[in-house]
Amino acid sequence: MSIYQFAKSIALLAGQRIREELSQELIIETKSNPNDLVTNMDKATEAFLVSQINEQYPDHRIIGEEGHGQDVTDTEGYLWVIDPIDGTLNFVHQQQNFAISIGIFYNGEKYAGVIYDVMNDKLYHAEAGHGAYLNDQQLPALKDTKLVTSIISMNPNWLTKERTRDMYVPIVQAARSSRSYGSAALDFAYVALGIIDSYITLRLHPWDFSGGLIIAEEVGAVVSNQLGEKLDPLHSNSILVANPGLHQELLNDYLGPYRSRLSEIHQGQFSNR
Ligand code: IPD
Ligand code: CA
Ligand code: CA
Ligand code: CA
Structure with missing residues (x-):
């Protein structure tokens, strides 16, 4: 399995875990201000993604919003940049309209991106240079607008x-x-x-x-x-x-x-x- 395929597979798995645990009561904490929330699900999802990546690719480095990755200061090698739940306020208030986001770079160059709209089961993904997809449908090039x-x-x-x-x-x-x-x-x-x-x-x-x-x-x-x-x-x-x-x-x-x-x-x- 390529790194790109692996990234898609762990995003799908992490999303499935979120959907399965949605009925459980959330533990909600605040971060920088009263409207900056984080839940046990953000943390558990990041921990899950990081452990999967570490197990498969021990030499890859990870930056994650909730701090399960490393303190990375250069872009050498493979670098994963992950947001376990992007749209935490939507997640808390709406239980929808949030996504798992993964960007992967190799020596600072784009390698692959994955965004998983968990509740709509929509996986947006791209390997640099090979086009972008929504699930298995390739997305057309954008047209200019005014x-x-x-x-x-x-x-x-x-x-x-x-x-x-x-x-x-x-x-x-x-x-x-x-x-x-x-x-x-x-x-x-x-x-x-x-x-x-x-x-x-x-x-x-x-x-x-x-x-x-x-x-x-x-x-x-x-x-x-x-x-x-x-x-x-x-x-x-x-x-x-x-x-x-x-x-x-x-x-x-x-x-x-x-x-x-x-x-x-x-x-x-x-x-x-
Ligand atoms: C936030 C969301 C939001 C944006 C904020 C982000 P989070 O991410 O993407 O749309 O306006 O700047 O911090 O904290 O929900 O992962
Ligand atoms: Ca946040
Ligand atoms: Ca975010
Ligand atoms: Ca987040």
């Missing part, structure tokens, strides 16, 4: 923040419509699927975007931060993902005028870059 006929996804938190409101409100106003799904991994998957045209957010961690980055780029999406710079699997960043035409329109016409403010925000937010 903002005026696009649906974009944006977290209302950024839209209402004093510091970012004037940057983002014109985008929402000019778009055909906007959505907020509460799972960054699913946002990437939906851009890859072409059901939304762009996902724009100001702060994601590597486990939020690594799987999605690899899948979305396989259908021709452009993935960058909001300054147009490349993402890397070791650092948090802002996100602008869209089909090429829309990515350029958003970067040039909407975010470009705020470049100096965005640079400042990046320096403050991601000072460890």
Whole structure:
């Protein structure tokens, strides 16, 4: 079994475990603030994925949101970047609309991405250079859209923040419509699927975007931060993902005028870059 096949198989297994245990009472804790939740299921799922990877590939390294991986500071060899439950708030409140996300890199280069929409049993996956799939259906290349006929996804938190409101409100106003799904991994998957045209957010961690980055780029999406710079699997960043035409329109016409403010925000937010 290839590493790619193995990644898909453990995502499916982990999802099955979540579905089976959904009726059990959750133990919910808070992390950085009262709305930043983690459950025993996030932790158990990450522990399961990490133990499977360690057993099969003891020399591979792992970054995981809940800390079961290692403290990784370089991209040598195989690197797995995993989010056991992306969309924990949806998981807690809705028991749906969450995903398992896995991105795998080899010497810093994209190798494969897997996003498993657990409750809908939809597996988005891609091996770099070989196209992206939803289950066994290959996804077509994205077509360019204009903002005026696009649906974009944006977290209302950024839209209402004093510091970012004037940057983002014109985008929402000019778009055909906007959505907020509460799972960054699913946002990437939906851009890859072409059901939304762009996902724009100001702060994601590597486990939020690594799987999605690899899948979305396989259908021709452009993935960058909001300054147009490349993402890397070791650092948090802002996100602008869209089909090429829309990515350029958003970067040039909407975010470009705020470049100096965005640079400042990046320096403050991601000072460890
Ligand atoms: C969160 C989700 C959410 C995004 C947050 C992430 P988590 O991940 O992806 O959509 O807006 O920035 O932290 O904590 O549920 O894995
Ligand atoms: Ca979290
Ligand atoms: Ca996440
Ligand atoms: Ca998570």
